[in-house]
Amino acid sequence: MAMQTIPRLPVRSESHIVLNLVSQNDAQRLREFFLEAGFEEGNLRKRGYFNELPSSRLRNMPRLLDSTSDPNLLNVLLRWFWIGVPQDASRTAEFLPPWFTTLALSCGLLRKDEDGERIVPEVMFFPAEGFLVTADHTTKIDANDPELVLWPNPTSRFLSRFTVRRPSRATLDLGTGNAIQALSAAAHSEHVVATDLNPRAVNFAQFTARLNGKENIEALLGDGFAPVAGRKFDLIVSNPPFFISPSGRYLFCDNPMDLDQLCRQFVKDAPNYLEEDGYFQLLCEWAEVRGQSWQERVGEWLEGSGCDAWLIKGHTQDPAEYAQHRIAETAAGTRNDAELYANYMAYYRERKVEAIHDGIIAMHRRSGHNWTQIEELSELPKDPFGEFVQLVFSARDFLQSHAAxxxxxxxxxxxxxxxxxxxxxxxxxxxxxxxxxxxxxxxxxxxxxxxxxxxxxxxxxxxxxxxxxxxxxxxxxxxxxxxxxxxxxxxxxxxxxxxxxxxxx
Ligand SMILES: C[S@@+](CC[C@H](N)C(=O)[O-])C[C@H]1O[C@@H](n2cnc3c(N)ncnc32)[C@H](O)[C@@H]1O
CATH class of the missing domain: 3.90.930 (Outer Surface Protein A; domain 3)
Incomplete structure (x- = not known):
């Protein structure tokens, strides 16, 4: 089947909020303020906030509002920047220093409603890996906004654990979204480029980088590798939109090309942007199509790359179960589930999709005779395992140079x-x-x-x-x-x- 790009909805950023960059001093004030108020991962985890994110589908709003009803500073911040509800200006003023509200209003984190009595939060702050990450509120998933900026989620954490964390002169976070990969990379990279096709994500990434005091992150707008044409990196990481769906609607998750072709494109392009000895690490999904083994399909992605390549397959789902899960994750409940499901299944049937697999790819640019390892592992490490990825690549290099x-x-x-x-x-x-x-x-x-x-x-x-x-x-x-x-x-x-x-x- 000819490769086709599914037309995207027009970008609607003009109608969306824009965060104004604060000064480095104000950024530091903001982050220290949140930290001192207890708005940080350990404390929120202890209180159970991460067990279930705010969600209208889960109908957990009354419980969350009840749990934040005590009048205090942390609860004011949680209601705005975790739960995402407006609050009376008079109530919040009791707990907040005036500089905070003025600054948050001026940079776009908050806005006043029409009569000026209530203050509305515009973003979520998601504490993750020691950072305060700016994203859209989790409840916004129901708004069907194609430009939603997703919060750090299990796939983000997984890519972070997978990443090879050695000193890097230049790192690229391709499809940065909420910028969590860029933030983590900033600690071991001289310079990080964070790119995204979604202008809101680029704006959020710039803001988040400054908020967390990471001045070595450069956020750029554009499709795939276009914003970094001619540049080379020691490390490229990507958690791309890999959902295999008939819609290219959501920038944050839908693979907009036929089936899995955006992931293939990233794999084909990445080696051109890697320095010798550089790593490219990607999370992906791919389709298994009748008449072709899954290994053949992804094997072709890795051919002739100039890199050693290791692909590890994780889970497999049949198309029916996959469609159901993806619809539940992305489509608001009011839409016609039967029609959506029929659409998904027609898309898979036309293309003879028999299974959908997920996995991870690590590629290491190395001159010489390259190897490719494609395998299935039922269990992947729960702790950071980048150093072990690197160990496997070095071990294979060693074996190759000690073949006799x-x-x-x-x-x-x-x-x-x-x-x-x-x-x-x-x-x-x-x-x-x-x-x-x-x-x-x-x-x-x-x-x-x-x-x-x-x-x-x-x-x-x-x-x-x-x-x-x-x-x-x-x-x-x-x-x-x-x-x-x-x-x-x-x-x-x-x-x-x-x-x-x-x-x-
Ligand atoms: C799953 S999110 C990943 C966000 C973040 N890196 C993380 O790990 O949580 C995928 C991101 O890729 C961006 N994206 C989608 N298509 C893209 C493209 N063609 N080029 C660059 N970025 C793209 C989306 O806007 C979204 O922010």
């Missing part, structure tokens, strides 16, 4: 301190019978590998002081097998364990 046995025999590997040997037993014949013996990683990727007991003993010698050759010599003396065979098998195991990060080199 003679090169591997002089290496002195050591077991990762966070690997554990597990022995399982099962009941039998009146005693516990040993069954499997597994080597497992407790940090990073939850890789594990089954071992024979003698091999476990052999690995015990891998403490970084002895060469692989010496270890094999010793081991061969203990087993009853020809030396060549022992060496071949040991080298195979060593290579596998280096590749998966059990052995460090």
């Amino acid at each position: 046995d003679a090169e591997m025999l002089v290496v002195k590997p050591r077991l990762a301190p966070y690997c554990r040997l597990e022995q399982f037993f099962q009941p039998g014949e009146g005693r516990w019978q040993p069954t499997s013996l597994n080597l497992r990683l407790l940090k990073g990727f939850a890789f594990f590998i089954g071992l024979q007991a003698p091999v476990a003993g052999f690995l015990n010698g891998c403490d970084g002081t002895r060469t692989v050759g010496e270890l094999i010599q010793d081991f061969a003396r203990q087993v009853d097998a020809p030396f060549e065979q022992v060496q071949k098998e040991c080298l195979g195991i060593i290579r596998k364990l280096i590749e998966r990060g059990f052995l460090l080199v």
Whole structure:
């Protein structure tokens, strides 16, 4: 099928609020004010605010209003900047210093209603990863606004955990939205460019960068890589609009090209903007189309990139279940669900979509013979795992540069301190019978590998002081097998364990 772009709704930014940039001093005053009032992640989490975001669909407004009914400063801030309801100017004035209201009104965070008696919040402040992030209120999802600026959500946190966090001269956050990736990257990057096709997102990103004292973030408007033409980066991260839907309506989530083609386009373009040794990391979804395996489809995305590439598939949904979930997430309840669902299903049927997969891609620009690894992992780390992503890439580079046995025999590997040997037993014949013996990683990727007991003993010698050759010599003396065979098998195991990060080199 020919690739087609679904026409977007016209950008309506003129009718939307614009945040005016505050001075660096005022930004600092604002953020300290919120922090001192207790408007920060730990405190809000403790009070249960993150368990369920304000939502008209969940009908949690009465409960949230009740929980913020005590007259105090934090509750005033929560009602405006978390829940998103107007409040009487006279009530709020009791708790707020005049400078705050004047500043918030002048920069567009607040506005007065027509009679001037109530003050209306224009944005949500979402505390995340130690930052105060500006986004649209969660309740605005029902307004069907194509230019909604989404708050940090589980996919944002996931990309953040996945990101390789080493010093970077220049980082690009492609599709910055609420700017959370740019903010985190600012700590380990000399310069960050945050781009978005949504002018409201660019405006919010500029404001959020200043509010959080990150003066090394530059926010630019434009489609894909166009705003950074001719520039190169050590790190590019992207949480793009990857929903596979018949509509290109929502900038924040709908892949506007046929099926998954925007993600493909980003993957195809990214290497041109990477410095040698730079990383590109993307969250994505892709369609599995009848007659083509999912691996073939994404394999084509990664071909000829000039990068080493690792794609990890996560969950799979069938089109019907996927359509239902996406409709529930994006379409307001008043719309005709049956019609929407029929639209989605017709779109998938026409294109012979049999499944929709999600996953992550990491690409590392490297001259030479590149490798591609496409695999499925049922579990991904719950803690930040960028350093382990980097470890996997370095391990594969190492294996490639030590392809000859003679090169591997002089290496002195050591077991990762966070690997554990597990022995399982099962009941039998009146005693516990040993069954499997597994080597497992407790940090990073939850890789594990089954071992024979003698091999476990052999690995015990891998403490970084002895060469692989010496270890094999010793081991061969203990087993009853020809030396060549022992060496071949040991080298195979060593290579596998280096590749998966059990052995460090
Ligand atoms: C899912 S949001 C991600 C926001 C944020 N980076 C995060 O991780 O939470 C995707 C963002 O990509 C932007 N976007 C959509 N199409 C784009 C395009 N063609 N080029 C650049 N940005 C785009 C949207 O406006 C939206 O802000």
